Amino acid sequence: xxxxxxxxxxxxxxxxxxxxxxxxxxxxxxxxxxxxxxxxxxxxxxxxxxxxxxxxxxxxxxxxxxxxxxxxxxxxxxxxxxxxxxxxxxxxxxxxxxxxxxxxxxxxxxxxxxxxxxxxxxxxxxxxxxxxxxxxxxxxxxxxxxxxxxxxxxxxxxxxxxxxxxxxxxxxxxxxxxxxxxxxxxxxxxxxxxxxxxxxxxxxxxxxxxxxxxxxxxxxxxxxxxxxxxxxxxxxxxxxxxxxxxxxxxxxxxxxxxxxxxxxxxxxxxxxxxxxxxxxxxxxxxxxxxxxxxxxxxxxxxxxxxxxxxxxxxxxxxxxxxxxxxxxxxxxxxxxxxxxxxxxxxxx
Amino acid sequence: xxxxxxxxxxxxxxxxxxxxxxxxxxxxxxxxxxxxxxxxxxxxxxxxxxxxxxxxxxxxxxxxxxxxxxxxxxxxxxxxxxxxxxxxxxxxxxxxxxxxxxxxxxxxxxxxxxxxxxxxxxxxxxxxxxxxxxxxxxxxxxxxxxxxxxxxxxxxxxxxxxxxxxxxxxxxxxxxxxxxxxxxxxxxxxxxxxxxxxxxxxxxxxxxxxxxxxxxxxxxxxxxxxxxxxxxxxxxxxxxxxxxxxxxxxxxxxxxxxxx
Numbered sequence: 319x320x321x322x323x324x325x326x327x328x329x330x331x332x333x334x335x336x337x338x339x340x341x342x343x344x345x346x347x348x349x350x351x352x353x354x355x356x357x358x359x360x361x362x363x364x365x366x367x368x369x370x371x372x373x374x375x376x377x378x379x380x381x382x383x384x385x386x387x388x389x390x391x392x393x394x395x396x397x398x399x400x401x402x403x404x405x406x407x408x409x410x411x412x413x414x415x416x417x418x419x420x421x422x423x424x425x426x427x428x429x430x431x432x433x434x435x436x437x438x439x440x441x442x443x444x445x446x447x448x449x450x451x452x453x454x455x456x457x458x459x460x461x462x463x464x465x466x467x468x469x470x471x472x473x474x475x476x477x478x479x480x481x482x483x484x485x486x487x488x489x490x491x492x493x494x495x496x497x498x499x500x501x502x503x504x505x506x507x508x509x510x511x512x513x514x515x516x517x518x519x520x521x522x523x524x525x526x527x528x529x530x531x532x533x534x535x536x537x538x539x540x541x542x543x544x545x546x547x548x549x550x551x552x553x554x555x556x557x558x559x560x561x562x563x564x565x566x567x568x569x570x571x572x573x574x575x576x577x578x579x580x581x582x583x584x585x586x587x588x589x590x591x592x593x594x595x596x597x598x599x600x601x602x603x604x605x606x607x608x609x610x611x612x613x614x615x616x617x618x619x620x621x622x623x624x625x626x627x628x629x630x631x632x633x634x635x636x637x638x639x640x641x642x643x644x645x646x647x648x649x650x651x652x653x654x655x656x657x658x659x660x661x662x663x664x665x666x
Numbered sequence: 667x668x669x670x671x672x673x674x675x676x677x678x679x680x681x682x683x684x685x686x687x688x689x690x691x692x693x694x695x696x697x698x699x700x701x702x703x704x705x706x707x708x709x710x711x712x713x714x715x716x717x718x719x720x721x722x723x724x725x726x727x728x729x730x731x732x733x734x735x736x737x738x739x740x741x742x743x744x745x746x747x748x749x750x751x752x753x754x755x756x757x758x759x760x761x762x763x764x765x766x767x768x769x770x771x772x773x774x775x776x777x778x779x780x781x782x783x784x785x786x787x788x789x790x791x792x793x794x795x796x797x798x799x800x801x802x803x804x805x806x807x808x809x810x811x812x813x814x815x816x817x818x819x820x821x822x823x824x825x826x827x828x829x830x831x832x833x834x835x836x837x838x839x840x841x842x843x844x845x846x847x848x849x850x851x852x853x854x855x856x857x858x859x860x861x862x863x864x865x866x867x868x869x870x871x872x873x874x875x876x877x878x879x880x881x882x883x884x885x886x887x888x889x890x891x892x893x894x895x896x897x898x899x900x901x902x903x904x905x906x907x908x909x910x911x912x913x914x915x916x917x918x919x920x921x922x923x924x925x926x
C-alpha cells in the first residue's frame with residue numbers, strides 16, 4: 319500500500335504508528351439480533367409445540383423402556399440377550415436424549431438470549447475483615463495456651479505425627495510385599511516332572527505326538543495343587559510349547575555338548591517371549607516358525623528357537639526333556655536360564 | 667447238524683473255520699470299533715480307481731504320479747481321507763497358484779469326486795478318516811469346555827472368537843465363522859498348511875466336538891451388540907474416536923450455536 323514498503327534499505331517490519339492505535343477500544347457486545355421466536359408469536363408457538371413434542375417422545379421412550387423390561391426378558395440365548403439389551407438401551411437413550419434435546423432447544427429458542435455483562439468482584443477481602451480474622455486467630459492461639467503449656471504441645475504434635483503411620487505402614491509394606499527376586503530364576507519344572515496338556519492336565523506320551531503337532535504344556539500337578547492359590551502364578555511362568563518336528567528337520571537345539579535336551583524330534587520351549595513376556599504361541603508347522611502376537615518376534619523352533627525376526631533379544635529358553643519308563647515325556651530339569659524378558663538382576 | 671458234524675474232518679474245515687472266525691471278529695470290530703473306522707467302509711474299489719484317475723489328472727503334477735511327493739509338494743501317503751476332504755472340499759486343493767498360503771476358493775471337485783480322491787489317498791496308507799456326523803455335532807458338545815480349549819490352543823492365531831488373524835510373511839489364520847463343522851474337525855485332526863496337528867491324544871474327539879460347539883456358538887454373534895469384526899482395540903478405537911467423538915463435537919457445536 320505505502321510506497322515505503324518497496325523502498326530498498328528500509329526496515330519493513332518497523333511499526334507504522336499512524337496505522338495501529340496504541341490500544342484497541344473495547345468493541346462491547348455486538349448489536350442484539352432478535353430471533354424469529356422473539357418477533358413472531360406464531361414461530362414461538364411452533365417452537366413451544368416442538369419442545370413439548372420432544373418431551374413427549376421422551377415420555378414415550380421411558381414408558382417403552384419399562385414395557386420392554388417386562389415384555390422382552392433375556393431368554394438365555396445370545397440373540398435374546400442382544401435383543402433385550404438393544405431395546406432397553408434404545409428406549410432409555412430416547413428418554414434421556416429427549417429431555418436433553420428439548421431442554422437445550424427450549425433454552426435456545428424461547429428463553430431470553432439477551433447478553434448480560436456481570437463484572438467480577440475483587441478477590442481480596444477488605445482490610446477491616448482481614449484484620450478481624452487475624453485477630454481471631456491470635457486470640458485462639460492465646461486462649462489455648464500452647465506457648466505456655468509445653469507438654470500439651472508435645473503430646474498433640476506426637477499424636478498427629480503418629481496417626482498417619484496407621485495407614486502408611488500397611489500400605490507401604492504391602493506394596494513391597496515380596497522382594498525375593500531370585501524366584502524369577504526358577505519355575506516349578508524339576509527332574510522327572512511329567513509334561514501335561516493344558517488345560518486338561520493329562521500327561522503326554524511321546525508316542526502320542528504326531529509330526530507337526532503342537533501341544534500347550536503345563537507341569538503335571540494334582541487337582542488340589544491346580545486349585546491352589548499359587549498355581550496360577552506358577553503355571554504362568556512354567557508354560558511350555560511342545561512341538562514335534564521331523565527329526566531330520568531339527569537343525570539344532572540348546573543342549574550343551576554331550577547332552578540331549580530334545581527327544582526324537584520333540585522339543586519344548588518356554589512360551590514366554592524373551593522380549594516383554596507375551597505368550598508366544600503362533601506356531602507355523604511348515605516353516606517351524608513361532609510368532610509372538612505382540613511385536614512379531616519370530617523364533618525358529620528347528621534351530622534352537624533362535625530369533626529370526628523382531629525385537630526379541632534372546633532365544634526362548636529350552637526345557638530339557640526325555641521320556642520315563644512308561645513312555646511319558648518328563649523334564650530333565652528346570653530351565654537352564656530364567657524365562658521371560660530381561661530384568662535387572664538377570665546376569666545374562 | 668449231522669451233515670455238519672460229518673464234514674468236520676474235511677480238509678477245508680480249518681480254512682472255513684478260520685474264515686468264519688475272521689468274519690465274526692471283523693464283524694464285531696466293525697460294530698464295536700470307534701466310529702472313524704465306519705467312515706472308510708463307504709469307499710469301494712471303484713471309488714479308489716476313479717480317485718486314482720482324478721488324482722493323476724489334477725494332483726499328480728505337484729504331488730507326483732503316486733502321491734509320493736516332489737520338491738514342490740509333500741507326499742500324501744498316510745495323510746488320510748480327512749486331509750483330502752478338508753483340502754478339496756474347501757477348494758484349497760487343487761491349488762490355484764503358488765503363494766505363501768493356498769487360499770480357500772469355490773471347490774473344484776464335486777462331493778462325489780472328493781470322496782473318490784479321499785478313498786484313493788486313504789488306500790495308500792493309514793491316516794485319519796473323515797469324522798462321522800456324530801463326532802462333529804455341535805449340539806452334543808460342551809461349549810464351555812470348548813472355550814477353555816480354544817483359548818489355550820487356537821485363539822492365539824484364530825482370534826478369541828474365531829475371527830482369524832495374520833501370521834508371518836503373508837500367511838494368515840482364516841476366520842472360522844463359515845467353516846463347516848466337518849472341516850473344523852478335519853483341520854484340527856490333520857493340521858493343514860501352517861496349522862499344527864492336534865491329534866486325538868492332544869485334543870480328544872470329545873474335546874474336538876466341544877471346540878466345534880464353542881465356534882458354532884460364536885456364530886450367534888455377540889450378546890453385547892455390534893461386534894465390529896471382533897478385532898479388538900483397532901475397530902473399537904476407530905469407532906469411538908471417529909463416530910463417538912464426531913457426535914460429541916456435533917452436539918457441542920449445536921449447543922453453542924445461536925438460535926436464528
